[in-house]
Amino acid sequence: MRISVIIPVYNAEKYVSQAVESVLQFDEVHEVILIEDKSPDQALQVCEKLSRQYDRVQLYQHPDKGNHGAGPSRNLGIEKSTGDFIAFLDADDYFLPNRFDAERELFKNPDVEGVYGALGVNYYSEKAKEQYYSLFKDKLTTVYKRHSPEEVFPGQLHMLGSFGLFSIDTLTIRRESLMKKMKPLFKSTLRLHQDTEFLFRLSYYLDLYPGILDKAVAVRGVHEDNRITVVDSKKVNxxxxxxxxxxxxxxxxxxxxxxxxxxxxxxxxxxxxxxxxxxxxxxxxxxxxxxxxxxxxxxxxxxxxxxxxxxxx
Structure with a gap:
């Protein structure tokens, strides 16, 4: 397996090094693609240091050096990728050592176009836990049982009862299938929920299979500056x-x-x-x-x- 891991970076100077190092533990990772999205902090300088320090880390910005959001940043990362498989990671999250255990076996089957798993949660501070524990608690974000690929799309649409959720951090996709069947990729019209909309369409066009569902393969890092803070502060309804x-x-x-x-x-x-x-x-x-x-x-x-x-x- 040759996996390209795409990390959009915005306002994550404190966390992006941990994210990158969690990815580099895997020999299967062919490249880590950082898309710096005009961060207001020192994230660009941290990314530049990481790209100098590690041969597998590549750093890009949008052509106009502007801020375009996570969706267009992921699209740019996909465009620059050269691996056979694509995985995503938010810059304040991180992979666990079992991240690609299921993928190593499942992708031996050429009919498997994507694999998803379970996401855990880590609160970086007590303040963050106070703010967001009611939302995330200590639960896994996961699909509750092993579904066939044709059930994933209606399941996410709430048509199969209690289906559950999977996160883009736990998704791995065949690049060839993605490029052949998904147009457009991530939509620039949505600043929030663009990953949810992408997963709806992806699960309709590609055959997605369950990987590890009963334990986390990646972790959502929750802190006071998460994107959700913007929603919480009423700047976005x-x-x-x-x-x-x-x-x-x-x-x-x-x-x-x-x-x-x-x-x-x-x-x-x-x-x-x-x-x-x-x-x-x-x-x-x-x-x-x-x-x-x-x-x-x-x-x-x-x-x-x-x-x-x-x-x-």
Whole structure:
């Protein structure tokens, strides 16, 4: 295996060295590609030092040296990659020694186009734990049972009951399959949830298989300066970002002729549910009454969706 690991770097001067060193422990890693995204801290200088220190570490910036977000940064990393497989890592997270144990065996089968595993959590400070323990707790982010590839896409769309989640940090993909079947790659229209939207489409086009699900293969590092801090500080409304996510998914599904109509309808209802949840109270009831008249099943599906119920009022 020749794996290219892509790490977008933004505001992570304290953590990127740990991320890189956690990747370099694997002989299978052909290259570590750092995409520095105009960080406000000293991350660029740290990345330059890492690229000088390690032959396998390559450093790039966007052509205009600007800030473009994690999605376009990952796209640039994919463009620059030369490995047969691609893995991703956020700059404040890190891999564990078992990260590619399942992949070594599974990718012997040419039908396996991607492998996903479980993600753990580490709080870098007590303050970070106080802020975000209610969100992440000490649980694994994982898929709860071993699903066949054709179940991964509907599972992520909440169509199979309690499916669970997997993180992009735990995903490894055949580069050839990715480049042949995924256009576009990560979308630049989403600043948040772009990895979720990418995983939806990826699981539709590629055959993804479960790797290690009962223990972490990578770790999410939680600190006060995580991207989620922006959401928490109200600079970004999390309800609005979910509306935008499902809008993107719905627009893609409408254009994809091979998606069954019942799946398209489910995606439309998810988008509608978040639209209603994000509306003002008066507008919310107006939308509910409208859809009760026009499409009872649609609003009913929203009311019984846990995400919608939690954000209704």
């Amino acid at each position: 999390p309800a609005i970002t979910r509306v935008l996510l499902w809008k993107e998914v719905e627009e893609w599904a409408k254009k994809e002729n091979t998606i069954p109509d019942h799946v398209k309808l489910h995606i439309e209802r998810m988008h509608r549910s978040f639209q209603i949840a994000n509306a003002t109270t008066s507008k919310k009831w107006g939308m509910i009454l409208k859809y009760l008249v026009k499409d009872y099943q649609s609003i009913r599906s929203g009311i019984y969706n846990i995400n919608f119920r939690e954000n209704l009022f």
